[in-house]
Amino acid sequence: MSADEPVVSMDGVDVHFETEGGLNPFENPETVRAVDGVDLEIPENDVVAIVGESGSGKTTLGKAAVGLQRPSGGTVSYRGQDVWEAKKRFSNPSIPYEEIRRSLQIIHQDPGSSLNPHRTVEASLAEPLKKYQTDLGPEDREARILAMLERVGMAPPHDYAQRYPHQLSGGEKQRVALVRALLMNPDLILADEAVSALDVSLRVEVMDLMLDLQEQFDTSFLFISHDLSNARYLAEHAGGRLGVMYLGELVELGEAQEVLQNPQHPYTKVLKWATPSLSLEEGATEPPVREIDIPDPVDPPSGCRFHTRCPHATDHCKRTAPDVRSVDGGARTHRASCFRLEDGSDYWRSEPLEGARLDD
Numbered sequence: 001m002s003a004d005e006p007v008v009s010m011d012g013v014d015v016h017f018e019t020e021g022g023l024n025p026f027e028n029p030e031t032v033r034a035v036d037g038v039d040l041e042i043p044e045n046d047v048v049a050i051v052g053e054s055g056s057g058k059t060t061l062g063k064a065a066v067g068l069q070r071p072s073g074g075t076v077s078y079r080g081q082d083v084w085e086a087k088k089r090f091s092n093p094s095i096p097y098e099e100i101r102r103s104l105q106i107i108h109q110d111p112g113s114s115l116n117p118h119r120t121v122e123a124s125l126a127e128p129l130k131k132y133q134t135d136l137g138p139e140d141r142e143a144r145i146l147a148m149l150e151r152v153g154m155a156p157p158h159d160y161a162q163r164y165p166h167q168l169s170g171g172e173k174q175r176v177a178l179v180r181a182l183l184m185n186p187d188l189i190l191a192d193e194a195v196s197a198l199d200v201s202l203r204v205e206v207m208d209l210m211l212d213l214q215e216q217f218d219t220s221f222l223f224i225s226h227d228l229s230n231a232r233y234l235a236e237h238a239g240g241r242l243g244v245m246y247l248g249e250l251v252e253l254g255e256a257q258e259v260l261q262n263p264q265h266p267y268t269k270v271l272k273w274a275t276p277s278l279s280l281e282e283g284a285t286e287p288p289v290r291e292i293d294i295p296d297p298v299d300p301p302s303g304c305r306f307h308t309r310c311p312h313a314t315d316h317c318k319r320t321a322p323d324v325r326s327v328d329g330g331a332r333t334h335r336a337s338c339f340r341l342e343d344g345s346d347y348w349r350s351e352p353l354e355g356a357r358l359d360d
């Protein structure tokens with residue numbers, strides 16, 4: 001372990017779920033490959049926004065990153081310490097599991113679900129402090145809570161501290177959830193669809209607050225959204241990265257501006273096309289896909305998983321899965337998994353699938 005180690009490293013992470021085999025008890029259970037072979041490093045003070053369609057595995061990836069979902073393959077480490085090794089009884093980890101748990105926090109789409117309806121805001125916020133900051137007395141605890149409430153715009157803080165969750169608006173509940181996460185002094189906050197349930201007018205406000213707090217507390221954020229315009233807003237304003245998931249795979253990752261200005265995976269281009277604020281910039285009209293329907297993650301397509309929809313797919317894509325390729329070779333590498341990034345690939349000599357073409 002060292003201070004230079006990324007806060008979280010995911011190395012070849014798979015999360016596969018076994019599900020019941022339909023109505024027939026003699027049928028074999030099916031495997032949902034929610035996350036497949038994902039590599040992702042999140043250093044200190046970093047922002048990564050992950051975007052993808054519903055069911056692409058974003059939540060599962062996020063939960064695996066903060067140690068709430070055990071991977072079925074690969075490793076997840078916190079500052080070099082394998083998270084699941086640290087959790088084992090009788091292990092002797094370099095970082096105790098309790099410290100890892102405190103350092104990796106989550107805020108949910110529905111902040112109400114993480115607040116006890118029978119407890120005041122102050123009581124809910126005192127709980128993590130009592131558990132993890134045992135040196136704080138009741139007065140210091142109260143002072144910390146009130147200062148944080150004020151910091152996130154809940155003024156007068158004394159008034160908000162005595163309210164119950166039903167006396168708060170959706171935006172206020174999300175602010176309390178943010179305070180609750182920040183009081184743990186975390187290194188990384190997973191914000192899973194944290195603004196999706198809010199009115200459009202409030203989303204930017206809460207994202208601005210997250211950006212502000214991220215800068216002030218030097219906390220890394222893993223922000224998950226099905227909406228590219230939200231992911232873009234947060235990642236671009238933080239100077240962070242944008243990751244694109246498709247059927248369990250992280251198919252593109254890089255600096256947000258670079259990924260959006262110079263997308264390399266055909267699926268990233270589809271997401272751009274489907275986002276009015278971005279497609280209008282380019283005046284694109286025709287959808288850049290052959291098939292609108294998303295395949296089943298229980299039975300993903302062979303080879304490149306995007307080949308059934310890709311406008312550039314060839315026979316080669318149907319048979320072989322592309323490796324992750326670096327696009328620019330820079331320090332914070334822009335990477336994508338597509339044969340079109342390899343000049344010498346057999347892809348270029350292979351027959352385009354029906355309705356597809358090699359050129360743009």
Ligand SMILES: Nc1ncnc2c1ncn2[C@@H]1O[C@H](COP(=O)(O)OP(=O)(O)OP(=O)(O)O)[C@@H](O)[C@H]1O
Pocket residue numbers: 017018019032033034052053054055056057058059060061226297
């Ligand atoms: N505990 C589980 N057991 C079985 N299958 C699961 C489980 N959790 C998730 N899945 C499946 O894994 C796939 C990925 O789900 P996940 O929730 O991670 O996707 P997502 O991109 O976050 O989607 P959404 O935006 O709809 O939440 C889906 O097909 C989902 O049905």
